[in-house]
Amino acid sequence: MNFLLIIGGLVLLIFGGNWLLKSAVALSLKLDIPKIVIGMTIVSFATSAPELIVSIKAALSGSSDLALGNVIGSNIANLGLVLGITLLLGTMHVQKGFYKIDWPVMMIASLLLYFFLIGDNVITRNEGIVLFSFLIVFLVYILRFQKTAVLDELPEDDEPLPLYKIVLFLVIGGLGLWGGSELLIKGATSMALEFGVSERIIGVTVVSIGTSVPELAASIIAVLKKEKAISLGNLIGSNVFNILAVLGITSIITPVVVKDQGLLTNDIFWMLGISFIILPLVFIPKGYRLNYKDGVVLLAAYVIFIYFTI
Template sequence: MIVELLLVLGGLALLVLGGDLLVKGAVGLSLKLGMTPLVVGLTVVAFGTSAPELLVSLSAALKGSSGIAMGNVVGSNIANVLVILGVTALVSVIVTKGHDLRESWGMMIAASLLLIGIALTGEIGRLEGVILLLALAAVLWRQLSTGRAEETQADGVDGATLGAGWGRIAVWLGLGLVLLPVGANLLVNGATDIARAFGISETVIGLTLVAIGTSLPELAASVASALKGRADMALGNVVGSNIFNILAILGITAVISPLPIPPEMLRLDLWVMLGAALLLFPFLFRGISLTRPVGALFVAGYAAYAWVLL
């Protein structure tokens, strides 16, 4: 069991490091090629920060562990709202006024409902995967076509990345592309072995341990933003990440390897994912700030959900 735990911890460490390096390299390359920060944020950074989830889901699906593949995405979306926003709110109040994410929130809800509708058929097949990817293309087109000029500043891109040379960018990209698949493979193998040893379903492992692990880059970025006085950035990160997790990660994974839907996920987890997304309605539409008590409630809600699963 010690070996399996080391595999999980080592896999998580490689995923976090690899994801960070890949994002840095991709952003640096994109800016070198003249892409605007808005386009970089909506495409390159979105792909990069979701790379751990994508690699884990693909690796799990190809090994026949569809429970981990599905649980990773659904669990990450639940954790993004309840854990990432909860912890960020505990660090610093998240002000929602002046940050119009209502349309993006609607896209997140639509993507969640689309996933639930597909899941009711019992499988996300290749055709359904294509549908998810087409929906992703529509979302990206809408976001890019409606981007405001004031949103094109490079928020969240550090000076080292902005001024990086070609050699440094190549090293970041190379290391990221190597560490991510290695970390994903270690994490999936370790998590699967632990699940079997304790008689816990792979779906539960995917919904909790793997989901939290692959969400660590987003958590670290959100907390760092809060410490810098930009806690509001966590809202956009979470909404965008949840849309991307459903449409891109499940879409790509299903096209490569169809995903059967674990029956238990239809009874609870998909509805918790939708419920967590709906929790953001009053904050985004009424301009209510996410205060520390709200953050504590979010984190407690996730703890209760994890307790029910285990």
């Protein structure tokens, strides 16, 4: 039964990722907005919805470690697992906006989370408001200023869609991603609990991989369709959303308390480290691109993280 839930979840996620990408590309055409901006807003929000739902559910039921482990584990999985696999499929050229805006915002958000937790082991309501406010400022900035700053080339096969179709694909895609993640998490968590694994371990491994599958599906489809800007923007944007929106909103609803110290002595440092390493990988050995060698490095880092965590 659990195996069938996992398979059904994966199928829904793949279709959901395809529909979501279709609507995002059509929307960028209609509004004349660069795809990386669409990737960092609409696509990121839709693919972060599973983390938000899981984290709120977990925190309200007293499982804060699952909520926090889910976000920290998802951020590690997005860059180590998802970006790693995506890069094995092809080289990704990186826009200058990555190191001027996207990467610094991701690092600031990650460091904010670290400093909020390290003192008192809790993200309070006020700290949640700070995180969410930072997200609003970031979104207003990229929509106002990055629209003209990012150079973007449209593939020849892009076709404009009527507004009702864009909305339809957006809604169906988002629902597919959400429903698929729910099935995947339910099946995978039930299987993990059978082996007596702790809440934190489930959060940073099984649940975080499950909620990162939408990013994986959306990114692989983006690369196969040559939509590289959406792929990288989606992953960076999703990590920003996970911290600022998911943990921000969750902690505004109810404080997120750390119970298992492994989150602060191990997991959060992996998240900070793998987020930081993306910058040198973009410039070494040749600037403004990531290739399969970088993908191997990121995947190796993720495998080591899983090994030491389990």
